[in-house]
Amino acid sequence: MDKIMELQDVGKVMTTGGTNFPILSQVNLTFYKGEYCAIVGNSGSGKSTLLYLLGALDRPTSGTIKIDNVDVSQMSSQSLAKLRNEKIGFVFQFHYILPEFTALENVILPMIVAGTLSEKKRQERAAMLLGTLGLSDRMDYYPAQLSGGQLQRVAIARALANQPLLVLADEPTGNLDSRNSELVFDYFRKLNEEFGQTFIIVTHNTSFVKDCDRIITLADGRVVSDAAAGLCLRERGDKMP
Amino acid sequence: MYLYIAWRQIIFRRRQSIASIFSIALGVGLFIMMSSMQQGFEEDFTNRVISVTPHVQITAERVRPVPDMGREQYDITNVLHVQAFDKIEIINGAAYLQNQLNTMEDVVAVGTNYTGQGLITYGNRDIAIVVRGIDPEKEEKLNGFSGKLKLRHQDSLNLISNAIILGNGVAKTLQASIGDTVTLVTDSGNQDLYRVVDIYQSGITAFDNKTVFVLLKNSKALFGADGPNGINIKIKDPYKAEAFAANISDMTGLNVKNWISENSNIRAELYRRRWINQFIVGTIFLVAGFGIANIMLMNVMSKRRDIAIMQAFGVSPQSIDMIYLIQGCILGAFGAFLGCLLGAALNIGLENIPVSFNAQLTREGFPVAWNSRIFFQGYFMGIVISIAASFFPAKKAAAILPAEVIRRG
Numbered sequence A: 001m002d003k004i005m006e007l008q009d010v011g012k013v014m015t016t017g018g019t020n021f022p023i024l025s026q027v028n029l030t031f032y033k034g035e036y037c038a039i040v041g042n043s044g045s046g047k048s049t050l051l052y053l054l055g056a057l058d059r060p061t062s063g064t065i066k067i068d069n070v071d072v073s074q075m076s077s078q079s080l081a082k083l084r085n086e087k088i089g090f091v092f093q094f095h096y097i098l099p100e101f102t103a104l105e106n107v108i109l110p111m112i113v114a115g116t117l118s119e120k121k122r123q124e125r126a127a128m129l130l131g132t133l134g135l136s137d138r139m140d141y142y143p144a145q146l147s148g149g150q151l152q153r154v155a156i157a158r159a160l161a162n163q164p165l166l167v168l169a170d171e172p173t174g175n176l177d178s179r180n181s182e183l184v185f186d187y188f189r190k191l192n193e194e195f196g197q198t199f200i201i202v203t204h205n206t207s208f209v210k211d212c213d214r215i216i217t218l219a220d221g222r223v224v225s226d227a228a229a230g231l232c233l234r235e236r237g238d239k240m241p
Numbered sequence B: 001m002y003l004y005i006a007w008r009q010i011i012f013r014r015r016q017s018i019a020s021i022f023s024i025a026l027g028v029g030l031f032i033m034m035s036s037m038q039q040g041f042e043e044d045f046t047n048r049v050i051s052v053t054p055h056v057q058i059t060a061e062r063v064r065p066v067p068d069m070g071r072e073q074y075d076i077t078n079v080l081h082v083q084a085f086d087k088i089e090i091i092n093g094a095a096y097l098q099n100q101l102n103t104m105e106d107v108v109a110v111g112t113n114y115t116g117q118g119l120i121t122y123g124n125r126d127i128a129i130v131v132r133g134i135d136p137e138k139e140e141k142l143n144g145f146s147g148k149l150k151l152r153h154q155d156s157l158n159l160i161s162n163a164i165i166l167g168n169g170v171a172k173t174l175q176a177s178i179g180d181t182v183t184l185v186t187d188s189g190n191q192d193l194y195r196v197v198d199i200y201q202s203g204i205t206a207f208d209n210k211t212v213f214v215l216l217k218n219s220k221a222l223f224g225a226d227g228p229n230g231i232n233i234k235i236k237d238p239y240k241a242e243a244f245a246a247n248i249s250d251m252t253g254l255n256v257k258n259w260i261s262e263n264s265n266i267r268a269e270l271y272r273r274r275w276i277n278q279f280i281v282g283t284i285f286l287v288a289g290f291g292i293a294n295i296m297l298m299n300v301m302s303k304r305r306d307i308a309i310m311q312a313f314g315v316s317p318q319s320i321d322m323i324y325l326i327q328g329c330i331l332g333a334f335g336a337f338l339g340c341l342l343g344a345a346l347n348i349g350l351e352n353i354p355v356s357f358n359a360q361l362t363r364e365g366f367p368v369a370w371n372s373r374i375f376f377q378g379y380f381m382g383i384v385i386s387i388a389a390s391f392f393p394a395k396k397a398a399a400i401l402p403a404e405v406i407r408r409g
């Protein structure tokens, strides 16, 4: 399998008001192409922090992170932006759709930043993505005219715009009802199985976690388990109240 | 890409954008208005002064003995000196000097005159006046004399013998009008009757209140002078009058006046006013700039999430910086354009407001100079101020750390 990401002794310390807060420490992880992976852990265990590091949205305070065999710890903010644009797709709990642009334009924006496709190709691709997410009749709507679930689907289409190596999602269904959540996870799974798209997803949704190939559990900023789904759930189940 | 995003943000936040555009427009408009008015004042003042004061005026007053250089240059020793003749000073050899001046490249027109003090009486009223004996044809070339006459006849002084043109103020005080006969009396007691043929109004009250015009030969006869006591010169570039006058004075040894030095106090006042204007305009621009900076900063603060997500999908901090600078540039361009229109409207308004500034200068409407350079300057400054105002907000936007913003949701 192709190694797409490698973390060695990664640590993250945040400093607030002169005090150092260690948030992540001694994280060693390797991810492979096509993985369908969940990150779980209690609130405050450092899941989001880890996800931002994986997506080069933030820098570690120690250790090295290699994305696609390139060490990103020393890269300039400009190169990191380019790397995120080309290789990473983010989906967050909140949709972060830009209000000045239509649904279609929001999906096109990362493609404009990349500057590789012609305008016509960009339009086609954005329309295709929105279509498969069931939004073909809402493409020219402005965010103010769309529901929360629809906006989250636009955000997913945007994350997939540049055919990223890796999709990172932080509680992507946190604001959605169970029907919409199911829709999102089904779509992720379909992309993973049909196209080998890699996913790393932070979530509390147990039915989704059950469906994952790999589950990484964090506690107090450390990886406490990294295992195939069945095994992991059993371990967790033992501890759950 | 920058332009696309910047433009969308501008039209999306219509109200703030319009506020920014208006504050720039106001700054630019006021700048244009004040500069145009200032320049208008200066030009108007200059025109008025030049219309009554010759650019350069050779007087009969000797300040130095005739220099050797001048002697050689003019060849004749007795040409350029002033002769005392019954205490009447004249420029001897004026005709020769006039010819010499006419050959000079900078000279547009030359005219001789004899000017003296006298008294004018009409009915039981009399006032002290300055009698200017002129050659109407030369005077026309020197300052467009007939344009300031009520009847605008260029040749009225030649129509009848002993014709006189009264300054507007003189006519008013005497309550004399065209066709009336007045008496001129000189200090030495000579007197003669004159028929009023026209009324003169330069707009400079001090001048119009105490000047009358007669033919040069009449005034020479009246004052018993053999020649003129003044030579007026119009030169190509009136702003070179000082140097030109100094040059002629060096050559002739006579006191040569020029309009710039003669009016230096008023010009100093105009310069002072120019600085005050610039200070006011600077303040207006500063306020407009801070207004825009404030609007932009609030905008950046309220768009932290959008900036964070843009960074997440690959817009670099440098590009974010650029997007906000471009917004400043676009707002500035629109604001400055609107400001130019506003400035033009204000100028037109000013031109049509009837005003009187002081006893020295009166007219209908403010004098306004329409100068494309002022408009370009205003436009340019509008854009520069608005880019400068967006500089700090843009830096602030670029410094946003996406992970921090997104973590807090």
Ligand SMILES: Nc1ncnc2c1ncn2[C@@H]1O[C@H](COP(=O)(O)OP(=O)(O)OP(=O)(O)O)[C@@H](O)[C@H]1O
Pocket: A014, A015, A016, A021, A023, A041, A042, A043, A044, A045, A046, A047, A048, A049, A050, B407
């Ligand atoms: N600027 C900061 N200074 C100090 N501590 C911080 C700062 N930002 C976050 N933390 C701490 O880092 C820890 C990890 O935060 P993180 O957001 O990664 O948790 P999480 O696992 O995503 O939690 P949740 O499930 O609630 O989203 C938390 O305990 C939080 O209090």
Ligand SMILES: [Mg+2]
Pocket: A047, A048, A049, A170
């Ligand atoms: Mg979190």
